[in-house]
Amino acid sequence: MLNLGAILSTPVIDDDIIYFADSNGYVYALRLE
Template sequence: MRVYGTALIMDNQLVFGSFNGKIYFVDPETGLVKDTFQTAESKNTYSALFDNQDKFRNDVYDKDYLAAEKQILALGAILSSPVSEQNTLYFGDSNGYFYAVKNNIK
């Protein structure tokens, strides 16, 4: 998992975005992922690029290098640090979308 931004603490959870287009809500004591939020384009292309353990698939470049690069660039990567205000998480993705996500995890 590639993380480029800074994590924050929100409601006793460690929250950070990842290159794979997901926001992770992690218990800082146990390291367990409590929940995730996934960008729309990441949902559409995720299984073509990542395995079920969030690891980059080894066969991504086997078929068509340019098509694979287009999928990666369109993934909706979360490269910046999220911010929170009044139990809402704000962040942008690499496709130019801005998100406001309510944190409902307690």
């Protein structure tokens, strides 16, 4: 389970991975299936 703050960035998709940043200062990378 992710403990996300508010998402601050526009998600970016590259090679079936989505990247985004949150208000806690973390950048996430999730594989799309």
